[in-house]
Amino acid sequence: MAYFLFFIIFLVFLFLLRKIRYAKLRLPPGSLGLPFIGETLQMISAYKSDNPEPFIDKRVNRYGSIFTSHVFGEPTVFSADPETNRFILMNEKLFESSYPGSISNLLGKHSLLLLKGSLHKKMHSLTMSFSNSTIIKDHLLFHIDRLIRLNMDSWSDRVLLMEEAKKITFELTVKQLMSFDPDEWTENLRKEYMLVINGFFTLPFPLFSATYRKAIKARTKVAEALTLVVRQRRKESDISQEKKNDILGALLASGEQLLDEQIVDFMLALLIAGYETTSTIMTLAIKFLTETPLALAQLKEEHEQIRARSEPEAPLEWTDYKSMEFTQCIVNETLRVANIIGAVFRRATTDIDIKGYTIPKGWKVIASFRAVHLNAEHFKEARTFNPWRWQNNNNSEAVPSPVNVFTPFGGGPRLCPGYELARVVLSVFLHRMVTRFSWVPAEEDKVVFFPTTRTLKRYPIILKRREETRSSIGIGNTADTGRQKEN
Structure with missing residues (x-):
């Protein structure tokens, strides 16, 4: 008991000592909340609800767009200011990437x-080279369309849309990374990935968290599977x-002499990124459209015109994609309202003076994109889904031109x-959804x-096929199948 009491006194002493040091600096205004716990519980409670805005709104109204808090065991500066967010994003040397353990x-x-420094720059550039418009047009668009149709062919009359969207995005990412078509191996890999993702926001101590233990075990299985592929x-x-036209091929030929472990970590993270974020955007786009019938009707009209130019199940061409003008309004507005990447986490590498305040070295910094995207100063009726605000003839609805105001991708x-x-x-x-199906939510x-x-x-919906459009283009119709196939 005496040791425990001594430990508590020691922690309180450290807490007070830190407060004395910070008193000498002009910190952003705010509250550190309770010792050690800070405001973590208030933040988690807000973001577990369908209306997290009050957590930041109340603090912005009281302290301004840059404020101090204490979450997840660390003093943290929040920014809801677009100029400050841009400064944070552009200055890697001052604000290093920092995420929970x-x-x-x-x-x-x-x-x-x-990754940091020159290696991050090279690997980031390599990844972008496999996701630019040229390679999408020449190589990926066909497979994107094919795999989406293939998955939709298997849908029943009632589906969990988020679950189906995750299958699609995982298969697409595996294709881009390793040229594998979906099969039993890829599906088993996806199930392990689900366990890995479940462990992201748990205590990183296997002894105290069964979810984290399962995630670590699943991570090991995924790494082993990917290592066999790399070898x-x-x-x-x-x-x-012969070089395969995928990211793994580029990594092996990059000249960086990367170790198997480096390639596996790199691929594992890309699979998670492509799987989780895009599938959520797909699901929420359908949810927002379902709740906005006029937008859904206009979207259907645009895509029916595209289909009228060719056979119903003909593969989409690049010219079809480029003609989807209202669709891009839907995409922008879904990204703005949904905020799948709602913020980025950084850590100050030195004392940083900004906007008249000092952010101490070592402090966590959270640049909130969500707070900017849902701010009425930047977007009229900001918390309403309104895709028409992005039309060229309706600029009064938004101020999307400054690069630091609309930042859905960081x-x-x-x-x-x-x-x-x-x-x-x-x-x-969206094209295949509106031309193949009509739907209603199965439940709230x-x-x-x-x-x-x-x-x-996971957004359950009841589907009705608009016409019999089950695709005749299964994987088996495109020559060899499975992990041996290269397209």
Whole structure:
């Protein structure tokens, strides 16, 4: 008992000592809340609801757009200011990437999210080279459309849309990474990934968290599976000079002499990024459209005109995608309202003076994109889903031109490398949804934002096929199937 009391006194002493040091600095205004716990419980409670805005709103109204808090065991500066957010995004040397230990451990130290310096720059550039408009047009669009149709062919009359969207995005990401078509191996891999993601926002201590233990075990299985693939591809590249047009092929030929562990960490993180974020955007786009019938009707009209130019199940062409003008309004507005990447986490590498305040070295910094996107100063009726605000003839509805106001994919050196690919996937998905189906929600569902953005019930919907459009283009019709196939 005496040791425990001594430990508590020691922690309180450290807490008071830190407060004395901070008193000498002009910190952003705010409250550190209770010792050690801070305001963590208030934040989690808000983001587990379908209306998390009051957590930041109340503090912005009281302290301003830059304020101090204490969450997840650390003093933290929140920014709801677009100029400050941009400054944070653009200055890697002042604000280094910093995420909870559970995420860092599960992704691996060689993941793109955690890499720094010249290696991050090279790997980021490599990833973007496989997600730009040229490679999407020449290589990926066909497979995006094919795999979306293939999945929809298997749908019943009642589906959990978020679950189906995750299957689609996982298969697309596996295709982009390793040229594998869906089969039993990829589905088993996806199930292990689900366990990994469940561990992201748990205590990173296996002894205290069964969810984290399962996540670590699943992470090991995924890493082992990917390691076998990497080693097999190394052998194949030694025997044959033929290069596969995928990210793994580029990693093996990059000239960086990357170790298997580095490649596996890199691929594992990309699979998670592509799987989780894009599938959520796909689901929420349908939810928002269902709740906005006029937008859904206009979207259907646009895509029926595209289908009228060719056979109903003909593969989409790049010119079809480029003609989806209102669809891009839907994409922008879904990204703005949903905020799948609601914020970025950084850590100050030195004392930083900004906007008249000092952020102490070592403090966590959270740049909130959500707070900017849902601010009426930047977007009229900001919390209403209104895709027409993005039309060129309706500029009074929004102020999207400054690059620091609309930042759904982050920005700076860590701009999401798959931003263009995500837009194409969502557009093709919407095309096939509205031309194949009509639907109604099977039951009421709501969106929550902690630990990740999702619908509580995975958005169950009842489908009615608009016409018999079951695709005749299964995987088996495109030559060899499974992991041996290369397209």
